[in-house]
Amino acid sequence: MTDNQTAAAPRMATTDDLYSFHVPADPQISPDGRHVAFTVQRVERETEKKYTNLWLAGVDDGQLRQFTWGKQSDSQPRWSPDGRVIAFLSNRGSEEQAQLYLLPVDGGEARPLTELKGSVGSYEWSPDGTKFVAQFRKKDADALEREKDEGKKKLGISFRHITRTDYKFDGMGYLPKEHWHVWVIDAATGEAKQLTEGDKDETEPHWSPDGRSILFNSNRSERPDMDMDVTELYLIPAEGGEMRQIETRPGRKFAATFSPDGQHLAWLGRDKPGRWYQNARLYVASVDGGEVRDVSESIDLHLSPSTNGDIFNGSGPYALVWSADGRRVYCIASWHGDEPLVSLPAFDSDGVGGSQTRPCDQVIPGPGVVGGYTFDRDRRRVAYLWATLGDPAQLLVRDIDESGAAGEPRALTTLNPWLAEVEAGEIEEVWVKTADGFDLHGWILKPPGFDPSRKYPSILEIHGGPQTQYGNMFMHEFHYLAAAGYVVYWSNPRGSQGYGEGVTGAIYGRWGTVDYDDVMAWTDYVEALPYIDPERMGVTGGSYGGYMTTLIIGRTHRFKAAVAQRAVSNFISFYGSSDLNWGLENLAGTPPPWEDIEMNWAQSPISAIGNAKTPTLVIHSENDYRCDQEQGEQVFISLRKLGVDTEMLLLPGESHGVSRGGRTDRRVARLEYMLGWFEKYLK
Numbered sequence: 001m002t003d004n005q006t007a008a009a010p011r012m013a014t015t016d017d018l019y020s021f022h023v024p025a026d027p028q029i030s031p032d033g034r035h036v037a038f039t040v041q042r043v044e045r046e047t048e049k050k051y052t053n054l055w056l057a058g059v060d061d062g063q064l065r066q067f068t069w070g071k072q073s074d075s076q077p078r079w080s081p082d083g084r085v086i087a088f089l090s091n092r093g094s095e096e097q098a099q100l101y102l103l104p105v106d107g108g109e110a111r112p113l114t115e116l117k118g119s120v121g122s123y124e125w126s127p128d129g130t131k132f133v134a135q136f137r138k139k140d141a142d143a144l145e146r147e148k149d150e151g152k153k154k155l156g157i158s159f160r161h162i163t164r165t166d167y168k169f170d171g172m173g174y175l176p177k178e179h180w181h182v183w184v185i186d187a188a189t190g191e192a193k194q195l196t197e198g199d200k201d202e203t204e205p206h207w208s209p210d211g212r213s214i215l216f217n218s219n220r221s222e223r224p225d226m227d228m229d230v231t232e233l234y235l236i237p238a239e240g241g242e243m244r245q246i247e248t249r250p251g252r253k254f255a256a257t258f259s260p261d262g263q264h265l266a267w268l269g270r271d272k273p274g275r276w277y278q279n280a281r282l283y284v285a286s287v288d289g290g291e292v293r294d295v296s297e298s299i300d301l302h303l304s305p306s307t308n309g310d311i312f313n314g315s316g317p318y319a320l321v322w323s324a325d326g327r328r329v330y331c332i333a334s335w336h337g338d339e340p341l342v343s344l345p346a347f348d349s350d351g352v353g354g355s356q357t358r359p360c361d362q363v364i365p366g367p368g369v370v371g372g373y374t375f376d377r378d379r380r381r382v383a384y385l386w387a388t389l390g391d392p393a394q395l396l397v398r399d400i401d402e403s404g405a406a407g408e409p410r411a412l413t414t415l416n417p418w419l420a421e422v423e424a425g426e427i428e429e430v431w432v433k434t435a436d437g438f439d440l441h442g443w444i445l446k447p448p449g450f451d452p453s454r455k456y457p458s459i460l461e462i463h464g465g466p467q468t469q470y471g472n473m474f475m476h477e478f479h480y481l482a483a484a485g486y487v488v489y490w491s492n493p494r495g496s497q498g499y500g501e502g503v504t505g506a507i508y509g510r511w512g513t514v515d516y517d518d519v520m521a522w523t524d525y526v527e528a529l530p531y532i533d534p535e536r537m538g539v540t541g542g543s544y545g546g547y548m549t550t551l552i553i554g555r556t557h558r559f560k561a562a563v564a565q566r567a568v569s570n571f572i573s574f575y576g577s578s579d580l581n582w583g584l585e586n587l588a589g590t591p592p593p594w595e596d597i598e599m600n601w602a603q604s605p606i607s608a609i610g611n612a613k614t615p616t617l618v619i620h621s622e623n624d625y626r627c628d629q630e631q632g633e634q635v636f637i638s639l640r641k642l643g644v645d646t647e648m649l650l651l652p653g654e655s656h657g658v659s660r661g662g663r664t665d666r667r668v669a670r671l672e673y674m675l676g677w678f679e680k681y682l683k
Contacts, residue, residue, distance in 0.1 A: 010423035012448060012483035015668040017422070017476060019045045021311050022415050024055075024393050026076060026372060029383045030083045033376030034059055035105070036383040036412060037067065037077040037086055038395060043664050044071070050664075054088060054103075057412040059381065059397050064413060068110065073098070076122070080187075081129040087113075087187075089120055100132070100185065113190040121180060122204065125187070126238075127211040132185040133238075135203050135216075136192075140176045164225040165581040170625040171655040182216055182236065195240050200224060204254065206319075207238070209262040214238055217253060220245075228252075228583070229273035233265065235287070247289030255319050259326045259346070263287055266295075266320050266329045266346060268303055276586045277467055277495075277505035280304040282320070282329060284346045295329070295344050299360055302504070303342075306334040306497040307369050308463050309473040310660050312385070312393040314339070314371040322346070323404060324379040330363065332373070334498040336441060337429075337471030338366030341373055341384065343404060363406045364398065367472040375400075382406065389427050389443075392416065392474045423448040425482045432491075434521040438514075441499070442491030442522050443470065446531075447482045455533040457682040458487040460523055460559070462541030462548045464566075466495035466515065467504055467587070477659065477671060484675055486538075486682075489526050493518030495544075509589030511603045512551050519548060523558070535560065536682040540674065542566045542619075542659060543627060547605055550635055553616055554608030561681035562616040563674050566624055566656055569609075569631045571600040577628040609638045615645035617677040619670055626656035645681075649673045 027038040036059060041052045054067040054074050068074045072092040079086055084105055089098045093112065098120060103110040121135035160167075160174060168174050180201040185192045195214070196202045201224070205216040213235045221227040229252040236243040249271060256267035264286055270278040271294075280303045282296040296303060305314045321330040328343045341364035364370055364384060371393055373384035383397045386409070395413040398406040425446040432440045447456065459481055463470050470490045478488045492498065493515045494506040507515045527534050538561040541549045546567030553562050568574060572593045574584060584590060593600050601607050616639055620632030632648065639646035651670065654662045658670065 009421070010448075011421055013422050013424075013476065013479040014483070015480065015671045017480075018664050018667055019043050020416070020418055021392065021476075023312055024385055024395060024413065024415060025052075027374050027383050027385055027395055028077050028079055029059075029374045029376050029381060029397075030079050030105075031081060031377040032083055033378070033381040036374070036395060036397065037079065038385075039075055039077065040066075040415070045664075048663050048665055054086070056105075057383075057395055059383070059412065062412065068103070074101075078123070078125060080125055081127060087123075087125065087132070089123075100134075100190070102187075113187070114185060114192065115190070116192065118178070119176075123185075124206060126207050127209060130187050131238075132187060133205045133207055133214050134183045134185055134192075135180050135205055136183040136194075137176060137180045138178045140178055166225040166579075168625050169579050171657055171661070173623070173625070182214060184214075184238065193240070195236055196243065202234070204256065206257060208235075208258055209260060212238055215256060215258065215265070217256065226582075227273075228586070229270070233267065246285070246287065248283070248285050249292045253283075255331075257320045257322065258287075259322050260324065261326055264326070264346070266322065268320065268331070274586045275505070275508070277501065277508050279501045279504075282331060282344055284329070293346075295346060296360070299344075300500045300502075301342075301360065302334045302497050302501075303331045304334065305332050305339050305369075305371070306465075306468045307337070307339055307471040307473050308468050308475075309369075309387060309392065310475050310477050312371060312387050312474065313660050314369065314387075318372070321373075321375050321379075328404060330373070330375070330382075332370055333360070334469060335366075336498055337443075337469060337492065338498075339369040339371070339471070340365050341370045341382070361404070363400075363404070364409075369471060369473045383412070387473045389472050389474060390424065391419065392476075422479070423483075424479055425450060430525070432522060432525045434518060436514075436517075438494060438503075438518065440491055440493065440518050440522055442489060442525075444526065444529075445478050445482045445488040447485050447487065450531075452531055454531060455536075456485065456487045456531055457536035457678070458489065458526060458532050458538065459678060460519070460526075460537070460539040461488060461490040462519060462539070462545035463490065463492070463496070464541070464543030464545050465497070466493075466507065466511075466544040467497050469496045469498040471498070480671055481675065481678075484679070486678070487526070487532060489522070491518070491522040493522070509599075511547070511588050512605070516548065516551060516555070519552070520556075527558075534558075538562065538678045538682050540565065543656065544568065546627070546632075549616075550605035551608065553612040553614040554605055555611070557613050559614050561678050562614045563619060563677055564616055564632070564635055565619040565659070565670075566621060566627050567605070567618070567632055567635060568627050569604065569635050570606045571604045572597065573634070574627070574631060575600075577630065579625040606634055606638065609635065610642065612639060612642060612644050615677075615681050617673065618646065618648040619651070619673070620648070621651045621654035621656060621658045621662070623653055624656045624658075647677075 023041045036057045056067040074090045091098045100114040101110045118138040123134035182195045233246040251271035253269040285292040342360040369387040371385040387393045396409045428444045495515045539559045540563035542565035549564040618636040636648040
């Protein structure tokens with residue numbers, strides 16, 4: 001995967017490109033900072049299967065080599081504290097069951113360490129390298145019994161007994177009854193010991209620096225599935241025993257980590273239950289509990305990734321990292337279409353409180369997206385995945401000086417060199433002032449070989465979420481449509497992340513108001529450009545973008561074709577049919593339908609569908625647990641009833657995230673049907 005080939009003649013982006021991408025993830029730098037382990041995923045065209053292997057990059061010598069081989073999924077590489085061994089998860093023994101493996105860095109075969117029956121969520125080495133702590137969920141007892149009985153195994157599941165609302169999750173399907181618990185695994189023998197048990201989940205376990213305690217998250221309310229924003233932090237002795245809650249301020253907590261001296265904790269969270277538009281903020285407190293400092297309160301930044309991509313969509317780990325002296329904390333921020341790596345002061349010069357006025361430092365600034373980062377033991381090097389508008393992701397490294405400033409980036413990979421053969425159109429970044437004074441941020445992609453004297457058809461793209469952002473990240477779909485001769489344009493209307501909590505929360509309880517106005521203002525701006533044909537404008541989007549597409553065809557006839565993908569169309573029937581269950585209240589700010597059916601109906605695009613005349617293709621996944629298939633079916637059936645030109649493309653076996661991670665032939669079908677629809681009505 002190094003570029004040693006002669007440059008080929010330029011060509012256009014195609015759907016076939018989806019089979020060629022090699023996608024990196026989960027970079028892990030060695031303790032001494034000399035090597036970086038990471039994963040690379042590829043697609044086997046003949047079987048449509050995806051395989052992932054480990055790769056190793058030398059920081060000083062620039063050598064890049066594949067470290068594991070075979071048709072399996074190798075993931076979560078983790079260096080031993082002495083840097084001699086890499087642990088990783090692999091399903092090489094069974095496609096359905098991943099085990100923990102150990103692989104010497106200086107050569108040799110990978111050795112299976114565990115024989116677990118269940119799923120490992122996350123794990124890490126103990127500070128002395130003798131154990132692992134793991135977030136593990138045992139396989140359900142009835143599933144184990146069924147495996148023993150071949151007759152029952154062939155019959156399949158006979159029933160599902162549901163007692164909680166969080167019984168399914170998009171992309172995973174129906175979840176086991178068993179809960180996530182904290183386990184400790186011996187690094188020499190593989191012997192596993194369960195530390196927690198019961199009917200609550202314990203997640204994100206981490207060792208204390210002295211190896212004596214384990215930190216984890218848990219929601220231990222009476223009904224965790226209904227009180228989702230009350231996770232707390234707990235400590236348990238590494239040898240087992242009673243857990244202790246760390247007394248902090250209420251609110252959701254995640255990505256918690258110890259300071260180097262083990263005396264403090266940093267975590268991300270939000271303090272207003274049910275208000276999902278809030279920024280993820282950085283908090284610091286003593287391990288003993290007590291006063292909690294909201295370190296990021298004054299800077300109005302969302303300290304988590306939120307940028308959309310369809311090849312590389314970011315990757316872990318997103319755990320916070322303390323500086324070596326324990327005075328600053330590193331994390332990723334979402335800001336104006338970028339995701340920089342920033343550092344914030346946990347303490348002032350006296351070591352007693354986080355600065356509320358000093359702005360955060362951008363260690364790795366934009367334009368671009370940090371998609372996973374990792375520091376060496378001394379915090380003198382940072383390796384990270386870097387995505388831009390022109391490249392899905394590469395592995396880069398920077399040296400860090402004594403002041404904490406980062407040096408110049410050095411690329412350690414040249415993945416997907418074939419992209420140099422693809423002729424890409426010019427992308428223009430634009431800010432537009434709306435009628436009510438909002439600064440709207442957007443991008444315009446012109447077709448390859450753009451001729452300013454021509455009039456082009458155009459396609460408006462609307463992102464999902466809505467609490468995400470478009471940004472400086474590669475989108476194959478956009479280039480595919482532009483290659484067919486379309487101007488493609490996209491923006492971040494109110495409701496998006498990356499522009500402050502007030503912008504994200506502007507549509508809470510009022511979807512389809514100022515966000516619709518922003519999308520129309522963006523369309524007005526592009527329509528007025530001299531190279532746009534106003535009679536050949538199309539619109540598409542998925543999830544919330546499908547919501548907005550469906551709303552648009554009911555409110556205006558300015559678009560000559562639309563493609564509504566995995567849409568939210570009806571808030572009333574959405575309630576309880578999604579893996580969010582009742583969570584639309586938190587996302588959209590709407591009450592349960594029986595409390596205010598008018599408010600739910602007013603925000604439902606299906607309420608205006610009777611006005612629709614725009615030819616519309618509906619695309620939906622049959623295993624979409626986020627926006628149930630019936631949400632798309634309502635749009636299709638309604639348009640058929642109205643006599644509007646419409647078709648529906650259903651993708652069997654696919655989840656809500658089909659455009660990013662679906663089976664490749666189905667992703668190809670989705671793109672080709674979309675383009676075919678626009679070709680029919682816009683050309």
